[in-house]
Amino acid sequence: MTLRKTAQAGAVGLAAAAMAATAFAVPAPASSDAARASVGHEATRRAMDAEVKAGIPGITAQVRDSEGVWTSTSGVGDLATGAPRGKNDRFRIGSITKTFVATVLLQMEAEGRLDLDDTVECHLPGLVRGNGNDGRRITVRQLLHHTSGLYDYLADEEYLDTYMRGESFLRHRYDTLPPGKQVKVALSHRPLFTPGAELAYSNTNYVLAALIIEKAGGRTYEAEVRDRIIEPLGLRNTSNPGNSVHLPRPSSRSYAKLFASDPERIDDVTSMNGSQGWADGDIISTTGDLNRFYSSLLRGKLLPPEQLKAMKTTVPAPGRPNVSYGLGLTRFRTSCGPTVWGHGGGMVGSVSLAVTTEDGLHQLAYNRNGDWSAGPADSIMEAEYCPAPAPSD
Numbered sequence: 290m291t292l293r294k295t296a297q298a299g300a301v302g303l304a305a306a307a308m309a310a311t312a313f314a315v316p317a318p319a320s321s322d323a324a325r326a327s328v329g330h331e332a333t334r335r336a337m338d339a340e341v342k343a344g345i346p347g348i349t350a351q352v353r354d355s356e357g358v359w360t361s362t363s364g365v366g367d368l369a370t371g372a373p374r375g376k377n378d379r380f381r382i383g384s385i386t387k388t389f390v391a392t393v394l395l396q397m398e399a400e401g402r403l404d405l406d407d408t409v410e411c412h413l414p415g416l417v418r419g420n421g422n423d424g425r426r427i428t429v430r431q432l433l434h435h436t437s438g439l440y441d442y443l444a445d446e447e448y449l450d451t452y453m454r455g456e457s458f459l460r461h462r463y464d465t466l467p468p469g470k471q472v473k474v475a476l477s478h479r480p481l482f483t484p485g486a487e488l489a490y491s492n493t494n495y496v497l498a499a500l501i502i503e504k505a506g507g508r509t510y511e512a513e514v515r516d517r518i519i520e521p522l523g524l525r526n527t528s529n530p531g532n533s534v535h536l537p538r539p540s541s542r543s544y545a546k547l548f549a550s551d552p553e554r555i556d557d558v559t560s561m562n563g564s565q566g567w568a569d570g571d572i573i574s575t576t577g578d579l580n581r582f583y584s585s586l587l588r589g590k591l592l593p594p595e596q597l598k599a600m601k602t603t604v605p606a607p608g609r610p611n612v613s614y615g616l617g618l619t620r621f622r623t624s625c626g627p628t629v630w631g632h633g634g635g636m637v638g639s640v641s642l643a644v645t646t647e648d649g650l651h652q653l654a655y656n657r658n659g660d661w662s663a664g665p666a667d668s669i670m671e672a673e674y675c676p677a678p679a680p681s682d
Contacts, residue, residue: 329356329359330352330359330361330673330676331676331679332672332673332676332677332678332679333350333352333361333653333669333672333673333676334361334363335672335679336668336669336671336672336673337350337361337362337363337364337655337669338363339664339668340363340657340663340664340668340669341363341364341663343663343664344659344661344663345364345657345658345659345661345663346364346365346366346368346541346542346544346657346658346659347362347363347364347365347366347373347374347541347657347658347659348362348363348364348374348655348656348657348658348669349361349362349374349375349376349378349380349541349576349655349656350362350576350653350654350655350656350669351376351575351576351577351580351652351653351654351655352580352651352652352653352673353580353584353651353652354650354651354652355650355651358577360376360576360577361376362374362375362376365541366378366540366541366542366658367541367542368542368544368555368557369542369557372541374541374658375539375540375541377526377539377575377577378539378540378541378575378656378658379526379536379537379538379539379540379573379574379575380536380540380541380543380573380574380575380639380641380656380658381536381543381566381570381571381572381573381634381636381638381639382570382572382573382574382579382634382636382639382641382643382656383566383570383633383634383635383636383639383640383641384492384569384570384632384633384634384635385572385574385579385631385632385633385634385641385642385643386495386566386568386569386570386571386572386634387495387569387570387617387632388582388583388586388617388618388631388632389514389518389572389582389617390495390498390499390502390510390514390568390569390617391433391498391600391616391617391618392517392518392586392591392592392600392617393502393510393513393514393517393518394429394433394498394501394502395592395596395597395599395600395616396517396591396592396596397502397505397506398596399592399593399595399596402505402506403429403501403505404429405428405429405430405433405599405616406428406429406430407428407429408424408425408426408427408428408429409424409425409427409428409429409432409437409497409501410423410424410425410427412429412500412501412504412505413497413500413501413504416472416497416500417439417472417476417497418476419476420476420477420478420479421479421480422439422476422479422480426483426484427439427484428484429498429501430599430616431484431485431494432494432495432497432498432501433494433495433498433616433617434488434604434614434615434616435488435489435490435491435494435614436484436485436486436487436488436489436604437480437484437491437493437494438480438481438482438483438484438486438487438489439475439476439480439481439491439493439494439497440475440476440478440479440480440481440491440493441475441489441490441491441492441493442471442472442474442475442492442493442496443492445474445475445477445478447474448474452464452466452565453547453637454547454548454549455547455548455549458547458558458637459547459556462534462558462560462561462562462565462637463534463560463561463562464562464565465532465562465564466562466564466565466567467564468496468499468500468567468568471492471493471496471567471569472493472496472497472500475491475493488604488606488614490614492569492570493569494569495568495569495617496567496568496569498568499567499568499569502568510529510567510568511529511531514529514572515529517591518582518591522581522582522585522590522591523581524574524578524581524582525578526574526575526577526578527572527573527574527575527578527582528572528573528574529563529571529572529573530563530571530572530573531563531564532562532563532564533562533563534560534561534562534563535560536559536560536573537573540559541658542557542559542658543557543558543559543636543637543638543639543658543659543660544556544557544558544638544658544659544660545558545637545638545659545660545661546659546660546661547637555659558637558638559638561637561638566636570634570635570636576643576654576655576656577654579641579643579654580643580645580652580653580654582643583630583631583643583644583645583649583652583654584645584649584650584652585649586618586649587630587645587646587647587648587649588648588649599615599616600615600616600617600618601615601618601620601630602615602616603615603618603620610622611623611624617632618630618631618632619631619632619633621644621667621670623670623671623674623675624671624675625674625675626675627646627674627675628646628647629644629645629646629647629651629653629670629674630644630645630646630647631643631644631645635660636660637660638658638659638660639656639657639658639660640656640657640659640660641654641655641656641657642654642655642667642669642670643655644670651674653669653670653673653674655669
């Protein structure tokens with residue numbers, strides 16, 4: 290099995306966000322994790338400050354470990370007023386949403402409502418057909434594992450030009466987009482490969498996964514996430530936005546570089562229709578809620594052992610020795626040895642990462658309110674789990 294990257298390079302800002310969020314990058318060498326006790330979280334703070342110095346407007350982060358809860362911010366939350374980032378900011382978590390979706394489907398499997406090896410056709414008859422695509426040959430497991438071969442709708446040039454780039458994004462960011470549109474865009478392309486043959490990250494997979502949730506549960510995807518995850522865990526600052534264009538307060542502004550012809554231009558993109566991400570990236574949350582979610586998940590509070598084992602069964606990314614992908618869950622191996630589990634998320638104006646050690650006892654979550662690259666994608670994660678001593682003067 291091999292891994293492909295879908296062709297998102299044309300999406301100014303978002304492509305950088307997606308790469309940073311997924312953290313498919315080999316980490317730079319760092320010191321032993323044993324040094325963390327002596328340096329506290331100062332290495333993490335330095336990494337945050339370095340990204341702000343490199344051009345990211347602001348970062349908010351939270352760590353939970355045996356020493357307690359550490360929260361920190363760097364930079365600004367509003368370029369116009371200079372207001373700082375808030376420790377309790379809500380933000381669009383992008384593809385971290387995928388772990389929520391996978392968790393709901395795995396809960397449904399445990400309840401006997403579906404099987405991971407059911408075909409897409411079994412639950413969504415006739416939807417995935419044509420142009421070489423065939424839902425009779427794709428399983429639910431392959432959707433969650435990104436091995437379906439389905440084209441990523443976010444790699445479609447016309448879609449990118451309309452909803453992700455330049456003036457067109459600014460005109461269309463308040464449009465309500467039903468999931469059927471995104472599926473239609475994906476199916477206008479031939480599949481990338483035979484289902485199960487390779488691994489290629491595709492947002493289309495999780496749009497279909499949420500449609501299966503709705504078919505199997507007889508309710509909206511949002512209701513299932515709320516009743517199965519958000520309310521039981523007390524995630525009071527986590528929500529699905531539906532087609533709302535607003536980011537709930539407290540929150541900072543979100544910024545994007547939308548114009549390839551003007552790479553220094555920065556636009557405020559805080560307001561946008563939540564349906565444009567839907568189940569592949571729509572949830573709004575905080576660092577604290579994300580840490581609670583991943584800690585609970587890895588400690589077995591959301592899934593029975595069989596389903597959690599399935600979620601953690603990963604496929605390595607060739608050429609990326611520190612990363613492998615499970616069912617809506619990514620395994621990262623840090624440069625100094627510790628393994629952490631979680632997911633990254635890139636949305637227009639927002640880049641986030643949330644991870645935890647396998648025992649669920651050391652969590653990190655952070656958000657950048659700018660969607661462009663500002664150094665190594667995983668520098669903050671590396672600093673927290675493999676802290677280097679402060680440089681001497």
